Amino acid sequence: xxxxxxxxxxxxxxxxxxxxxxxxxxxxxxxxxxxxxxxxxxxxxxxxxxxxxxxxxxxxxxxxxxxxxxxxxxxxxxxxxxxxxxxxxxxxxxxxxxxxxxxxxxxxxxxxxxxxxxxxxxxxxxxxxxxxxxxxxxxxxxxxxxxxxxxxxxxxxxxxxxxxxxxxxxxxxxxxxxxxxxxxxxxxxxxxxxxxxxxxxxxxxxxxxxxxxxxxxxxxxxxxxxxxxxxxxxxxxxxxxxxxxxxxxxxxxxxxxxxxxxxxxxxxxxxxxxxxxxxxxxxxxxxxxxxxxxxxxxxxxxxxxxxxxxxxxxxxxxxxxxxxxxxxxxxxxxxxxxxxxxxxxxxxxxxxxxxxxxxxxxxxxxxxxxxxxxxxxxxxxxxxxxxxxxxxxxxxxxxxxxxxxxxxxxxxxxxxxxxxxxxxx
Ligand SMILES: Cc1cc2nc3c(=O)[nH]c(=O)nc-3n(C[C@H](O)[C@H](O)[C@H](O)COP(=O)(O)OP(=O)(O)OC[C@H]3O[C@@H](n4cnc5c(N)ncnc54)[C@H](O)[C@@H]3O)c2cc1C
Numbered sequence: 001x002x003x004x005x006x007x008x009x010x011x012x013x014x015x016x017x018x019x020x021x022x023x024x025x026x027x028x029x030x031x032x033x034x035x036x037x038x039x040x041x042x043x044x045x046x047x048x049x050x051x052x053x054x055x056x057x058x059x060x061x062x063x064x065x066x067x068x069x070x071x072x073x074x075x076x077x078x079x080x081x082x083x084x085x086x087x088x089x090x091x092x093x094x095x096x097x098x099x100x101x102x103x104x105x106x107x108x109x110x111x112x113x114x115x116x117x118x119x120x121x122x123x124x125x126x127x128x129x130x131x132x133x134x135x136x137x138x139x140x141x142x143x144x145x146x147x148x149x150x151x152x153x154x155x156x157x158x159x160x161x162x163x164x165x166x167x168x169x170x171x172x173x174x175x176x177x178x179x180x181x182x183x184x185x186x187x188x189x190x191x192x193x194x195x196x197x198x199x200x201x202x203x204x205x206x207x208x209x210x211x212x213x214x215x216x217x218x219x220x221x222x223x224x225x226x227x228x229x230x231x232x233x234x235x236x237x238x239x240x241x242x243x244x245x246x247x248x249x250x251x252x253x254x255x256x257x258x259x260x261x262x263x264x265x266x267x268x269x270x271x272x273x274x275x276x277x278x279x280x281x282x283x284x285x286x287x288x289x290x291x292x293x294x295x296x297x298x299x300x301x302x303x304x305x306x307x308x309x310x311x312x313x314x315x316x317x318x319x320x321x322x323x324x325x326x327x328x329x330x331x332x333x334x335x336x337x338x339x340x341x342x343x344x345x346x347x348x349x350x351x352x353x354x355x356x357x358x359x360x361x362x363x364x365x366x367x368x369x370x371x372x373x374x375x376x377x378x379x380x381x382x383x384x385x386x387x388x389x390x391x392x393x394x395x396x397x398x399x400x401x402x403x404x405x406x407x408x409x410x411x412x413x414x415x416x417x418x419x420x421x422x423x424x425x
Contacts, residue, residue: 001079001081001095001097001098001099001100003033003035003077003079003100004033006032006033006075006103007031007033008031008032008033009032009033009103009104010032010033010034010035010101010102010103010104011027011032011033011034011035011102011103011104011105011106011336012035012036012037012093012100012102012104012105012106013034013035013036013037013106013108014037014038014083014093014105014106014107014108014109014271015037015038015107015108015109015110015304015306016036016038016040016043016066016069016078016108017043017044017046017108017109017110017304017305017325018304018322018325018326018329019108019110019303019304019305019307019325019326019328019329020036020038020106020108020303020304020329021043021066021069021070021329021391022325022326022327022328022329022330023106023108023303023329023330023332023333024036024070024073024076024329025069025070025073025333026329026330026333026334027073027333027336028072028073028074029337030333030336030337030340031075032075032103032104032336032340033075033077034070034073034075034076034077035076035077035078035079035100035102036066036070036076036077036078036079037078037079037081037083037093037095037100038066038078038080038081039080039081039082039096040066040080040130040131041065041066041067041078041080042063042064042065042066042131043063043064043065043066043069043391044062044063044130044131045062045063045064045389045390045391045395046129046322047322047386047389048062048386048390048399049062049128049129049130049131049133049134049171050128050134050171050174050175050178051178052131052134052135052138052414053128053134053135053137053138053141053175053178053261054137054138054141054175054178054179054181054182054412055138055142055182055186055412055413055414055415055416056178056402056403056406056412056414057399057402057414058398058402058414059131059134059135060398061390061395061398061399061402062131062390062395062399063131064391064392064395066078068392069391069392079095079097079100080097081095081096081097081098082095082096083095083109083271084096084271084272085271085272085273086105086107086271086272086273086274086300087273088273088274088297088300091103091105091299093105093271102299103299104299104300104301104336105299105300105301106300106301106302106303106332107270107271107286107294107300107301107302107303107306107307108302108303108304108306108325108329109268109269109270109271109306110269110304110305110306111129111266111267111268111269111305111306111320112129112266112267112268112269113127113129113262113265113266113267114264114265114266114267115262116264116265118241120241120242120243121239121241121242121262124242124243124244124260124423125166125242125260125261125262126140126259126260126261126262127261127262127263128171128175128261128262128263129266135418135419136421137261138414138415138416138417139417139418139419139420139421140258140259140421141163141179141259142415142416142417143417143420143421144160144161144258144259145160145161145187145190145191145194146417147160148160148161148191148194148198149191149193149194154198155256157194157198158198158200158256159245159256159257159258160258160259161194161198161199161200162199162200162202162255162256162257162258162259163176163179163199163200163201163202163257163259163261164202164204164247164255164257164259164260164261165179165201165202165203165204165261165263166204166239166260166261166262166263166264167204167205167262167263167264167265168203168204168205168209168210168211168212168233168235169211169212169213169263169264170211170213170214170355170357171263172203172205172210172261172263172264173203173210173211173222173226173357173359174357174358174359175261175263176201176203176226176229176231176359177225177226177229177231177358177359177360177363178360178412179201179231180201180226180229180230180231180360181229181360181361181412182412183196183199183201183230184229184230185410185411186410186411186412186415187199190415200232201230201231201232202231202232202234202255202257203226203231203232203233203234204234204237204239204249205233205234205235205236205237206236206237206238206264207235207236208235208236209223209235210222210223210226210233210235211357211365213319213355214355214357214365214367215367215372217372217374218355218357218365218366218367218372218374221365221374221375222357222359222365222374225359225360225363225365225374226359229359229360234249237249237250237251237253238250239264242260244423245257245258247260266305266320267283267284268280268283268284268285268286268305268306269284269306270284270285270286270306274286274294274297274300275296277295277296278294278295278296278297280308280317282316283308283316283317285302285305285306285307285308285317286302286306286307286308287308287310288301288302288307288308288309289309290309290311290347290348291332291335291345291346291347291348292307292309292328292331292332292335292348301332303325303328303329303332304320304324304325304328304329305320305325307328309328309348311350313350314350318350319355321355322389323350323351323352323353324350327348327350327351328348331346331348334346352369353368354366354367354368354369355367356378356381356382356385357382358379358382358383361379361407362375362376362379363375363376363378363379364378364379364381364382365378366378366381366382383403387399387400387403
């Protein structure tokens with residue numbers, strides 16, 4: 001890889017998600033050469049991906065160039081590459097564009113979609129972890145509406161207009177709510193010759209409530225909101241197979257759908273190379289100590305979703321959410337400074353700032369450490385927090401403008417099939 005030899009030490013950060021970026025931004029004062037490697041040249045604000053899938057936002061407004069975010073770092077290099085292997089003996093990484101040496105290595109690779117070993121589901125499902133995947137959903141939804149408008153067979157039309165979302169965590173709930181808004185306010189105007197009642201939104205969940213990571217109060221409020229929007233919720237229902245048209249549950253119920261969206265789980269995205277014992281079997285996360293050092297290594301750290309730090313309050317690791325990733329990244333920057341100055345590092349202590357999900361227009365639920373609430377005020381808080389968390393002033397302005405426009409006009413304007421969806425089978 002074409003990089004100058006560092007005067008001092010080199011830190012390589014794999015992954016410019018919430019964790020990698022929050023660490024890199026705080027490395028300004030350290031005399032380290034900072035190399036960030038990511039397979040995308042942009043940082044993705046994953047919490048708003050569902051709005052890209054449903055035409056509420058353009059993809060550019062939830063992504064931001066990594067080089068631009070980190071332009072203030074003095075000794076910074078970005079490389080667009082996929083890291084394929086870690087050689088911890090020689091402190092070297094193999095990547096899709098060559099090898100790179102490190103003094104400190106930080107793994108912040110996040111998670112990937114978990115299909116729980118179900119090959120058929122993996123083949124036909126639409127996941128939603130990246131911007132291209134969100135665009136695939138947007139295209140497929142619109143393509144299927146176009147086909148339905150021209151389809152005279154009721155059975156086929158109903159399959160084209162059946163939206164089945166698997167997994168009622170925050171992503172599934174937000175997606176279902178957004179589809180319900182499209183059904184109520186947008187599609188009836190676009191497709192005036194279709195009977196919009198033929199559009200069905202199904203939300204399947206294996207456990208006994210929606211939003212399982214949130215409080216029971218939030219779950220029951222969210223369920224009420226969704227049902228009022230016309231979403232059909234199937235609790236205690238495991239989806240067993242899907243062949244591109246027929247969805248079958250473990251209880252042998254059958255549904256015909258051409259829109260099968262999988263938000264049922266994620267698993268860690270570790271990079272091959274470190275000893276097997278460093279990776280937890282459940283969730284494929286690196287076992288780290290309170291300083292985010294990967295078990296057994298002094299100069300290798302893991303942060304965010306890919307790190308499993310067990311504490312008394314979090315015996316199976318911190319929640320795979322933006323806040324733990326950001327907080328761990330910020331602390332590691334301070335700890336690296338301490339390490340460089342031969343001072344003891346500070347253990348990580350998670351500050352839980354709460355959890356929230358929106359269900360659609362004027363409806364959201366918020367769980368704070370000592371308070372739960374839902375409805376309009378929660379929705380307002382949800383919008384404010386997400387707007388302020390976006391990277392880049394431009395993106396905040398664009399998202400704010402889009403939200404105001406959509407709210408006033410009952411619209412979701414980005415209904416474009418720019419890149420038609422084709423299944424790679
Ligand atoms: C649809 C969706 C909605 C969500 N909504 C919320 C929410 O509302 N609130 C909340 O708190 N959290 C939410 N989350 C979770 C949150 O986004 C994650 O917890 C957070 O992104 C974790 O940050 P991270 O830095 O660990 O990983 P990520 O942000 O996932 O970043 C990982 C980075 O690593 C890169 N990468 C991975 N492997 C390699 C490799 N081998 N080589 C090079 N680069 C690599 C990726 O391209 C990516 O840029 C949501 C997640 C999703 C998918």
